[in-house]
Amino acid sequence: MIKQIVYLGWWFFKARFLGQKNPLQTVLFISDRCNLQCKHCSVYQKENPHNMTYEQIREHLEYSYRLGSRFVDFEGGETMIWRDGDKNINDLIDLAKEVGFFSATITTNAQLPFTHCKADSIWVSLDGIGPYHEAIRGKGTFARLEQNIATAHHKALSVNMAVNTLNYESVDETIEYVKNNPHIKSISINFHTPFEGTEYLTLDMDIRNRIIDKVIAYKKKGYPIMNSVSGLKKMKHNNFKKRCWVTNFIYPDGSRGLCIGDGTDICKQCGLCMAGEMASVFNFCPDTLLAGMKLRM
Ligand SMILES: C[S@@+](CC[C@H](N)C(=O)[O-])C[C@H]1O[C@@H](n2cnc3c(N)ncnc32)[C@H](O)[C@@H]1O
Ligand code: SF4
Numbered sequence: 001m002i003k004q005i006v007y008l009g010w011w012f013f014k015a016r017f018l019g020q021k022n023p024l025q026t027v028l029f030i031s032d033r034c035n036l037q038c039k040h041c042s043v044y045q046k047e048n049p050h051n052m053t054y055e056q057i058r059e060h061l062e063y064s065y066r067l068g069s070r071f072v073d074f075e076g077g078e079t080m081i082w083r084d085g086d087k088n089i090n091d092l093i094d095l096a097k098e099v100g101f102f103s104a105t106i107t108t109n110a111q112l113p114f115t116h117c118k119a120d121s122i123w124v125s126l127d128g129i130g131p132y133h134e135a136i137r138g139k140g141t142f143a144r145l146e147q148n149i150a151t152a153h154h155k156a157l158s159v160n161m162a163v164n165t166l167n168y169e170s171v172d173e174t175i176e177y178v179k180n181n182p183h184i185k186s187i188s189i190n191f192h193t194p195f196e197g198t199e200y201l202t203l204d205m206d207i208r209n210r211i212i213d214k215v216i217a218y219k220k221k222g223y224p225i226m227n228s229v230s231g232l233k234k235m236k237h238n239n240f241k242k243r244c245w246v247t248n249f250i251y252p253d254g255s256r257g258l259c260i261g262d263g264t265d266i267c268k269q270c271g272l273c274m275a276g277e278m279a280s281v282f283n284f285c286p287d288t289l290l291a292g293m294k295l296r297m
Contacts, residue, residue: 025072029251070101113152172214175225192271202269215232234279244262247259
């Protein structure tokens with residue numbers, strides 16, 4: 001823990017005062033193969049999906065570590081279906097630790113059981129309650145998600161909601177559901193980001209801002225919302241100085257770089273809460289630093 005705090009302090013000093021733009025976290029897309037075809041997603045590939053090998057993932061982890069990154073999020077495609085021979089996602093968590101990462105997280109659609117998952121934290125994608133979730137993710141997905149969350153017995157399981165035109169009316173009930181579900185620690189609210197082919201799901205800015213105000217009110221009442229108030233406020237106008245270089249991305253085809261929205265019009269309509277959170281971390285907003293520490297340590 002002390003080692004981590006010292007590293008974070010040193011990283012922050014170098015970034016803030018010496019202008020060194022080294023990533024602190026890595027988003028590693030280990031595959032674009034998936035067992036769902038969600039309406040809002042442009043990652044999954046039906047034809048000829050990529051699937052990184054264990055050794056390729058090792059190289060990407062070592063590369064990211066050398067850049068300065070110490071936190072890794074394994075993303076897909078569906079992370080729980082990743083395999084290379086007898087290796088599965090738990091072997092990747094062990095590998096990340098072996099390389100030196102402080103923590104390793106996965107994001108999953110929770111369609112398969114993930115009992116015994118060794119990730120430090122797990123993000124389950126929950127896009128509304130019942131029919132709202134299923135309008136995006138398909139029939140039967142909500143029941144399987146509920147069942148697998150209940151049997152996961154993981155100490156740091158949170159959910160991630162991507163709010164769009166199909167599910168925005170379910171935000172209140174989803175926040176209540178999370179509060180009352182003993183298996184879920186917190187919820188992170190994101191908005192649809194119009195990656196190619198999914199533009200029609202983007203929410204009108206007025207509706208988005210009303211939802212953000214509501215989420216801030218829930219947070220102030222003590223609901224388990226992961227987003228910080230500073231990060232949420234930034235997402236309201238979305239014209240803050242982005243600091244997304246805090247994360248380096250590695251894509252399923254092995255290409256390395258920044259978020260694919262970087263420098264494009266998509267960036268102006270970004271709904272990913274991490275954009276606001278990273279900018280707030282950089283501005284030393286205490287509530288964001290606290291939320292980040294709670295999440296990561
Ligand atoms: C691409 S998925 C991969 C992990 C896993 N298959 C899952 O669904 O949780 C990672 C996260 O990105 C979110 N996502 C996908 N497309 C999005 C978009 N256009 N805007 C915002 N979030 C999106 C998903 O809802 C999910 O929470
Ligand atoms: S489960 Fe995840 S990767 Fe698969 S289609 Fe849905 S959002 Fe995309």
